[in-house]
Amino acid sequence: MFRTLRFDAVLIQAVIAGALSFSHLHDLAQAAGQDGWKAWAYPVSVDLLLVAAWRRMRTDGGNHDAWLWFAIALVASLGANVATAGMLDMNNVPPWLRIVVAGWPALAFLGGTLLAHAHTHTPEPAPEHEPVDEPEPELTVERAPEPDPELPSAAPEFEERPPALPEPASPAPTVPVPPALLDHARKIADAHRAQTGAPIDAETLRSRLGVPPALADSIAFQLT
Structure with a gap:
């Protein structure tokens, strides 16, 4: 199958502009x-410098040297187009134009070398976040609320009181004890037993640990 040829207007325009600029140079x-x-060789040198600067501008848009050399090559191409349109006497050109044309090869070589060896800017990688050590939670001991003192009954003096009944055995303390505090208290109790030969009492345990009486009783009960 034959492929249909399709003319590109932009491509045709580029070919015409390149041919005319080449001829004027x-x-x-x-x-x-x-x-x-x-x-x-002069139009080839100008076009090559123009293409090299354009490619460097596309890969590194922040390179100011590429913009400078692109402007120099563009001015050289446009200047040749204007000069050959009747602005200058082509049979008697001014001396400064002869100097510019004679010095162009060295200028084009310098621009091409700088563009070819220009350093391409690469973005630096973002630093990775270092792990942050979280502080260990502090051990807090909550003090149990003390019961309100009982008020004496306002019974008359002449009323006979019933005989006092024997007090029931005190139930086990209900104050919660942290496991870390219980292990520390067990070490203190073992050291006390090793020194004195007797188990540690709640009052001694409270003074050693510096805890409230209710919590000391609860610890002493669990150590028995």
């Missing part, structure tokens, strides 16, 4: 005293 170089193959 050749005519200007020839008028400035560069004859033969040297006159044909």
